[in-house]
Amino acid sequence: MDVLVCVKRVPAVGSEILLTADATAIDTRHLGFTIGPHEECAVEEAVRIAERTGGSAGVLTVGPPEADEQLRYAMSMGADHAVRVDDPVADPDPETTAAAITAALRGLPPDVVLFGEASADAGHAQVGFRVACALRRPVVGGVKGIGLDGDRVTLRCDAPDGVEVHEAPLPAVAAVLEGLNLPRYPTIKGRLRAKKATVRVIAPDLSTGRLRTLRLRHRPEARAETVVLGRGAAAAPAVVDVLADLGMVR
Amino acid sequence: MVLTVIERNGDGTPTAESAEVLAAARDLAEQLGVPVAAVAVGDAGDLPDDLAKRGVAQLHLLQHALLADGSPSCTGEALSQLVAAQRPAAVLAPGTDRSTEAMAWAAAELGVPLATACTEIRPGIRPGEPWEVTRERSGGILLEDAVLDAPIRLATVRPGAPVPSETAAAHEVTVHVLVPDLDASVPRARLVDRRPRAAGMTLTTAPVVVAGGRGVGGADGDAVLEELAGLVGGAVGCSRVATNNGWRPHADQVGLTGTRISPDLYVACGISGATQHWVGCMNARSILAVNTDPEAPMVTRATWAVIGDVHEVLPAVIAELRRRSGR
Numbered sequence: 001m002d003v004l005v006c007v008k009r010v011p012a013v014g015s016e017i018l019l020t021a022d023a024t025a026i027d028t029r030h031l032g033f034t035i036g037p038h039e040e041c042a043v044e045e046a047v048r049i050a051e052r053t054g055g056s057a058g059v060l061t062v063g064p065p066e067a068d069e070q071l072r073y074a075m076s077m078g079a080d081h082a083v084r085v086d087d088p089v090a091d092p093d094p095e096t097t098a099a100a101i102t103a104a105l106r107g108l109p110p111d112v113v114l115f116g117e118a119s120a121d122a123g124h125a126q127v128g129f130r131v132a133c134a135l136r137r138p139v140v141g142g143v144k145g146i147g148l149d150g151d152r153v154t155l156r157c158d159a160p161d162g163v164e165v166h167e168a169p170l171p172a173v174a175a176v177l178e179g180l181n182l183p184r185y186p187t188i189k190g191r192l193r194a195k196k197a198t199v200r201v202i203a204p205d206l207s208t209g210r211l212r213t214l215r216l217r218h219r220p221e222a223r224a225e226t227v228v229l230g231r232g233a234a235a236a237p238a239v240v241d242v243l244a245d246l247g248m249v250r
Numbered sequence: 251m252v253l254t255v256i257e258r259n260g261d262g263t264p265t266a267e268s269a270e271v272l273a274a275a276r277d278l279a280e281q282l283g284v285p286v287a288a289v290a291v292g293d294a295g296d297l298p299d300d301l302a303k304r305g306v307a308q309l310h311l312l313q314h315a316l317l318a319d320g321s322p323s324c325t326g327e328a329l330s331q332l333v334a335a336q337r338p339a340a341v342l343a344p345g346t347d348r349s350t351e352a353m354a355w356a357a358a359e360l361g362v363p364l365a366t367a368c369t370e371i372r373p374g375i376r377p378g379e380p381w382e383v384t385r386e387r388s389g390g391i392l393l394e395d396a397v398l399d400a401p402i403r404l405a406t407v408r409p410g411a412p413v414p415s416e417t418a419a420a421h422e423v424t425v426h427v428l429v430p431d432l433d434a435s436v437p438r439a440r441l442v443d444r445r446p447r448a449a450g451m452t453l454t455t456a457p458v459v460v461a462g463g464r465g466v467g468g469a470d471g472d473a474v475l476e477e478l479a480g481l482v483g484g485a486v487g488c489s490r491v492a493t494n495n496g497w498r499p500h501a502d503q504v505g506l507t508g509t510r511i512s513p514d515l516y517v518a519c520g521i522s523g524a525t526q527h528w529v530g531c532m533n534a535r536s537i538l539a540v541n542t543d544p545e546a547p548m549v550t551r552a553t554w555a556v557i558g559d560v561h562e563v564l565p566a567v568i569a570e571l572r573r574r575s576g577r
């Protein structure tokens with residue numbers, strides 16, 4: 001079975017986010033980059049499915065040449081091939097991303113295409129559904145379990161009031177959540193292999209979408225001074241006083 | 251018109267998130283000088299009476315056997331057919347997973363952009379001028395002002411928007427039924443099983459969440475978290491470091507890719523307060539941080555803090571709690 005995972009290069013921000021001078025993006029000069037946890041789980045799942053069924057696990061991104069770093073990370077986890085849809089824009093709008101992926105997939109139709117539920121930076125939460133619609137494939141979002149059964153796939157999700165299981169004919173699309181599995185750490189051997197692997201680059205004509213970022217802003221935060229209740233075990237009575245005030249001592 | 255997507259509770263009434271969207275839609279429709287319409291799946295039931303009080307003038311009911319299990323492709327397809335026929339100025343939907351998925355499908359079908367997780371929608375001053383939205387990025391740690399330039403503006407509204415208490419002057423709601431054309435060409439997954447969640451306290455319903463991160467250091471420390479949570483009637487949560495190390499199941503993870511919670515009290519033990527964790531707990535009413543580092547972001551943003559080792563502080567707190575409650 002052939003599985004393809006779509007990933008996005010995002011800045012790995014810490015506890016403070018700096019913006020560029022024009023505030024249109026995160027200042028990434030002192031930051032590393034990563035793929036989101038949802039996507040990491042998607043890569044892990046694809047590799048497991050490929051191992052189990054003797055198929056392939058591909059990885060695809062839309063982005064500039066620097067995004068090869070994230071494709072190589074996925075290959076170091078065990079993905080066996082990588083495609084980058086060249087786009088000089090680091091954070092394209094979701095219509096453009098979906099169009100780019102759709103164009104790329106018309107040439108290499110996998111049985112299952114996996115997305116993360118939402119990218120870790122922009123979080124538009126729609127690219128997988130747009131691609132599924134354009135390719136006329138069934139799609140399920142919020143997936144936390146994948147089972148294969150001949151020419152069908154079963155997809156388990158958490159619904160607001162319980163657990164739902166969906167069944168879709170192949171080929172199918174799924175948007176997955178962290179918790180689907182516990183992703184492996186790349187091995188040294190995997191890293192070396194990924195370093196030498198080639199990334200296939202394609203460059204379809206892309207028009208820009210009609211949702212354009214004007215500026216990013218920090219959310220207004222009401223910052224009150226922290227009350228330090230004490231140090232070490234000696235603070236216990238003060239902590240319990242707080243719990244009692246909140247009505248939590250029974 | 252401004253078309254509002256209504257999600258319904260089991261009894262057919264609009265969900266809390268839908269009520270929030272209706273309020274936002276009314277506000278927007280007033281600015282545009284157009285009526286508010288609503289779209290829901292299924293029979294009318296008491297919905298027209300309910301919506302009349304919320305300022306809705308028209309209710310469109312989508313009716314088709316394939317819409318019964320909430321498939322986002324079928325709902326999105328049906329919605330796109332209604333939108334193509336009615337050509338509303340805007341379509342607003344709750345920012346829930348289910349509605350976001352259906353809106354994404356509809357947006358793709360209609361060939362228009364979709365702005366998700368919006369906190370504000372500002373129409374252009376003159377007709378035809380692009381609109382602006384403010385939306386949440388990275389789970390709400392950043393806000394984004396964006397241009398939404400389309401003839402029909404699709405947006406989902408971030409849950410939690412304020413709902414005005416006063417109701418609109420009740421008036422007649424006209425009801426229109428649309429049986430969408432959903433043949434076999436609409437690809438869809440079938441719902442084959444639905445299991446209710448086991449009853450009990452969850453991270454999202456617990457009044458207090460006691461969470462551990464790297465500083466708790468695994469299983470031994472976790473037993474102390476469980477004990478404290480039990481004593482104060484709360485649930486146990488954790489950071490991604492804890493889930494990645496296999497110390498706790500992912501269902502306990504608080505944060506961007508875990509659960510967003512808003513308890514009365516969040517007790518963050520040995521958790522630094524990275525942005526991706528912070529977005530999960532920033533809506534807590536109050537935060538108590540236990541950390542060896544007085545400069546940790548979780549400490550400087552907390553309501554209360556204890557500077558110290560969780561392995562000393564928590565057992566002392568538990569002993570004091572037991573002493574005072576005589577247990």
Ligand SMILES: Cc1cc2nc3c(=O)[nH]c(=O)nc-3n(C[C@H](O)[C@H](O)[C@H](O)COP(=O)(O)OP(=O)(O)OC[C@H]3O[C@@H](n4cnc5c(N)ncnc54)[C@H](O)[C@@H]3O)c2cc1C
Pocket residue numbers: 012013034035036037120462463464465466488489490491492503504505506507508509519520521522523524525526527530540541542543546558559560561
């Ligand atoms: C795209 C993306 C999504 C993410 N999503 C999430 C998410 O949903 N949830 C999440 O939690 N993280 C998430 N992360 C990870 C996040 O960036 C942090 O790495 C993580 O939250 C750190 O966990 P931590 O606070 O337990 O560990 P650390 O950052 O290592 O902090 C440990 C803290 O414990 C303190 N400490 C150490 N020893 C003790 C002791 N004995 N007693 C008291 N205090 C002690 C230290 O001073 C420090 O403050 C995400 C990251 C990315 C890139």
